[in-house]
Amino acid sequence: MIDGYFILMVLAGLVLLAGYTFRILREYERGVVFQLGRFWRVKGPGLIIVVPGLQQMVRVDLRTLTMDVPSQDVISRDNVSVKVNAVVYFRVVDPQRAIIQVENYMVATSQLAQTTLRAVLGKHELDEMLAEREKLNLDIQQALDVQTDAWGIKVSSVEIKHVDINESMIRAIARQAEAERERRAKVIHAEGELQASQRLLEAAQTLSRQSEAMQLRYLQTLANVAGDKSSTIIFPVPTDILGAITKALQPKDTTAGK
Helix, strand or coil, X not given: CHHHHHHHHHHHHXXXXXXXXXXXXXXXXXXXXXXXXEEEEEXXXXXXXXXXXXXXXXXXXXXXXXXXXXXXXXXXXXXXXXXXXXXXXXXXXXXXXXXXXXXXXXXXXXXXHHHHHHHHHCCCCHHHHHHCHHHXXXXXXXXXXXXXXHHCEEEEEEEEEEEECCHHHHHHHHHHHHHHHHHHHHHHHHHHHHHHHHHHHHHHHHXXXXXXXXXXXXXXXXXXXXXXXXXXXXXXXXXXXXXXXXXXXXXXXXXXXX
């Protein structure tokens, strides 16, 4: 009976030992193996052997990780206080450095993302935060990537999610947008008036060079106005027509031939 228990205990010990000895790493995982406290090698994926008591292994995920950056209080370059949050996409490209060079690369990357977000956005004005997000995303990503490179981490992208401003600033932005729309409308109206005046000047110059064209235009205007019978209209007669009529009505001098 005692031998039976002993055999069961030995078998259980062997199973437990095998669980610590044989490890299976997935395709997206790597194992950083230390031997007697010193870095030995990076192993995986697949089945690997770790000698219990002599070696220790730390799993590292190589997939792209998503990290939410909590809302940060940012003071823009034009002294406007806003709250900004973002999301960071990164992955481990060097498992050895990710484990050895930093205590916890997840926490370190999160803290670095928060400080970098405040530092980069603080160099820009509020209008740039609202209108140039792609440029700001790239600036933050590059700043983070430079600093996390020593940890074996690659920051692939950063996306600003929300820029929250207070109600008074929202009203000020709305008034500014309305004033900008009014300015554009006035500019467009002025440009239209300028183009119309230029065309009228060209038409007047063309008509002035051809008296027949001026008379035809005058007759066309009379025809258009004559269609309206609701009121009495007095038409001015051009002086050249009056001159021709006066000359025709003058009596001929019969004594001139005598």
